[in-house]
Amino acid sequence: MALTRDFKQTVVERARRDAKFREAMFTQALNAYFAGDTRTGKAMLRDLVNATIGFEGLAEEVNKPSKSLHRMLAERGNPSTENFFGIVQALQKKTRVRLRVSAHSA
Numbered sequence: 001m002a003l004t005r006d007f008k009q010t011v012v013e014r015a016r017r018d019a020k021f022r023e024a025m026f027t028q029a030l031n032a033y034f035a036g037d038t039r040t041g042k043a044m045l046r047d048l049v050n051a052t053i054g055f056e057g058l059a060e061e062v063n064k065p066s067k068s069l070h071r072m073l074a075e076r077g078n079p080s081t082e083n084f085f086g087i088v089q090a091l092q093k094k095t096r097v098r099l100r101v102s103a104h105s106a
Helices: 005-017 019-034 038-051 054-062 066-072 081-095
Strands: none
Touching (some): 038 054, 054 066
């Protein structure tokens, strides 16, 4: 089921005003991505970009055209590892969220 524009706008607005929400959103986006749900991870990263740095600002930060970044984070996008971590680094800088990786046994 596709999300409505109103719901996506509500998420973006909440992320703009709530630092804890941004942190949770960022964490969940990467958890989804690394768990293999890249579609959800990229969708959440797109929302986070829109709520914080914007695609034009991100383009300047990672030295890539904004159109390319849109494609990378699109449903069928496939960013290289270098581009993906460049996006993550730029988002960490903008949101002031520092992420750590930890391992848990299943």
